[in-house]
Amino acid sequence: MRKPKIVVLGAGYGGLMTVTRLQKQVGVNEADIVLINKNDYHYETTWLHEASAGTLHHDRVRYNVTDVIDTNKVEFIKGTVLSINSEEKKVVLEKGEVEYDYLVVSLGAEPETFGIKGLKEHAFAIANINAARQLREHIEYQFATYNMEEEKKDERLTIVVGGAGFTGIEFLGELTNRVPELCREYDIDFGKVKLICVEAAPMVLPGFDPELVSYATAQLERKGVTFMIGTAIKEATENGIVVGKGEDEVEEIKAATVVWAAGVRGSSIIENSGFEAMRGRVKVQPDLRVPGHDNVFIIGDCSLIIDEKVNRPYPPTAQIAMQQGELCASNLVALIRDKGELGHFTFDNKGTVCSLGHDDAIGVAFGKKMTGGTASFMKKMVDNRALYMIGGPSLVLKKGKFNVL
Amino acid sequence: MRKPKIVVLGAGYGGLMTVTRLQKQVGVNEADIVLINKNDYHYETTWLHEASAGTLHHDRVRYNVTDVIDTNKVEFIKGTVLSINSEEKKVVLEKGEVEYDYLVVSLGAEPETFGIKGLKEHAFAIANINAARQLREHIEYQFATYNMEEEKKDERLTIVVGGAGFTGIEFLGELTNRVPELCREYDIDFGKVKLICVEAAPMVLPGFDPELVSYATAQLERKGVTFMIGTAIKEATENGIVVGKGEDEVEEIKAATVVWAAGVRGSSIIENSGFEAMRGRVKVQPDLRVPGHDNVFIIGDCSLIIDEKVNRPYPPTAQIAMQQGELCASNLVALIRDKGELGHFTFDNKGTVCSLGHDDAIGVAFGKKMTGGTASFMKKMVDNRALYMIGGPSLVLKKGKFNVL
DSSP states (O other), rough: OOOOOEEEEEEEEEHHHHHHHHHHSSSSTTEEEEEEEESSSEEEEEGGGHHHSSSOGGGGGGGEGGTTTTTTTEEEEEOOOEEEEETTTTEEEOOOOOEEEEEEEEOOEEEEEEEEBBBHHOOOOOOOSHHHHHHHHHHHHHHHHHHHHOOOOOGGGGGEEEESSSHHHHHHHHHHHHHHHHHHHOOOGHHHHEEEESSSSSSSSSSSSHHHHHHHHHHHHHHHEEETOOEEEEEEEEEEEEEEEETEEEEEOOOOOEOSSSSSSEEEEHOOOOOOOBBEEEOTTTTTTTTEEEEEEGGGGGOOOEETTTEOOOOOOOHHHHHHHHHHHHHHHHTTTTTTTOOOOOOOOOOEEEEOSTOOEEEEEEEEEEEEHHHHHHHHHHHHHHHHHHHHHHHHHHOOOOOOO | OOEEEEEEEEEEEEEEEEHHHHHHHOTTTOOOEEEESSSSSOOGGGGGGHHHHHHGEEEEGGGGGGGGGTTTEEEEEEEEEEEEEETOOOOSSSSEEEEEEEEEOOEEEEEETTTTTTTTHHHOOOSSHHHHHHHHHHHHHHHHHHTTTSSGGGGGGEEEEEEHHHHHHHHHHHHHHHHHHHHHHTTTTTGEEEEEEEEESSSSSSTHHHHHHHHHHHHHHHHTTEEEEOEEEEEEETTTEEEEEEEEEEEEESSSEEOOOOOOOEEEEETTOOOOOOOTTTEEOSSSSTTTTTEEEEEEGGOOOOOOOOOTEEOOOOOHHHHHHHHHHHHHHHHTTTTOOOOOOOOOOOOOOEOTTTOEEEEEEETEEEEEEHHHHHHHHHHHHHHHHHHHHHHHHHOOOOOOO
């Protein structure tokens, strides 16, 4: 009897969780397991704001996929997925094709610019390792150039962050640590620097406890961040952004650096493969399979699951992706052994912590609200936990965060 | 009787040497001494190729002027000189004017582009701290951007150095150390990087011993540098350079980074002040004064002295500037005390060492030719000697180079 072949696409939180669980639970004679990823490394998406600001080196934010998979049990293919042909049960890569019996799609997210003019061309996104280090170097180049010009262009020292959600706020927190360093490095007066957060929604960190949010905004404002809340970016240009002001008026904000952190969508490979999706996210069954595709699981940022309590989709987070990965693995085991019902996904919320720089944060965990050093400590533990879940104690020792105050 | 006022313009090698000697030799009642400099720091012009490549931090390449001057004896003014009015014996600054009885002009050099089209707009120069760190960041940004683009632009990884003189060769030497680091940092194949040295003259390092020159070119070629000797840059563009090829043909070389290291001239303030000069250099009398101006000394890169042995001007070097500064100080002392003849300048050649990176060099010192580790050691001693001459042992300890193999 031919062994079934399980193919996992993407080595993010969901994909690696699935593969590391599968390699423990599945015998070599039971199934072939293949993991396909664009890079030979995994990166911590939730740490990219640090690499982008330049407060944590990007090599601290990634590790080799082969460090955490058992290469005796899992075949790793470094390749870029173009599309999935679910009729013929195969994955089309930039180079070649791979057939599957069971497929796990965990291809992560992409920036969503909602059609706002100029964002794709002129704004940076905190999207991956390549993007993060380019953004870091772009900002540094602006500071390095400032004193070279006869006529000083103060907009070189203006950084606009579009979006006051999780990524935007965490990135601003890192910038408040990084910018004073850059000022010293390039002989620049900190008073010349502008950090501006532009958010179309009427609030910062929607869904977060209001008391914690007002702590966060006060702390960031104290460190030099200006908030423009309820303000929509109409356009990004070569020179900065144009925002709406009142009914019909617009205002130009000159800025050499515009970072778009106000939205993500699921991978566009989802639509390219013909799956029915909303912004790249497929509403999956409770067992995480795609309706009508009994052999295809979608997990992580490309999946969409409704939080019944608020009747809204769960936001795409690492925590959910990892929990989905665990269930996905056990459901795959049930399928290949052809026994039992598949398990249903329920989200076990361990809490959420939003960093505000290296020594400050806000969060809720164990049903308790936290701020400052306590929350910052908790954030580092959350980060270390993700490493532990995927790579065990050795990965925590290698890549963990221990610079606790 | 009014004390005479000595004003020194520029805190480079010549200016600081003059001031530090004056403050030892002149009593507070004998003269007022004023030092004017654009920045509140001195930088080691001869180390800028390291800061530009990113192999030595620019803060290692500079120190505060007030660290080496005796502020009880010397008044330091941070100011930018616009011109000298020798009729009215005053210096015009961006903000205000300063009168003098005796003037020492040691304003250093500027890049000379010989009217080559586009160089000013599109090429970098290794000219000062601001320029060096901008160049460093520009190169890094190109490497950071390479992997972000769908269609890879290999010219991002091409660095053209115009000029195979001292600065060009030393900068290339640093690049051969730095580029492998950048490749690791940004996941780039070293094979994609091009380091090209374009030199219009038919030789590398003119004036240097041919045996040493062939050692240098062989070493740099081994580490990835391509030499295009006898090749003139016709134009620098947004995309790179255009070089002459044969009689009428031209060839385009695409490069995101073009560094012009093929010529310097004396400060343009010299001409703006009406002194007769060739490319900003004034042919001074043997006592270092300007013909017809008994109270104005010009030293360093703005001065021109003929080397009688070869009937050509001495090249502008730190070594000469410092020796001129010593003589300038003692001649000033003779003038204010109104006794004796002024001394005449003779250059005491201590030798020359050209670095080829952190552990390699070529040079001649004590009448001996040296290469490799020996020459590299000697280069560091030369660098430390300049610190010692100006700031004594404490400055050597603070800023010296001790990373000797």
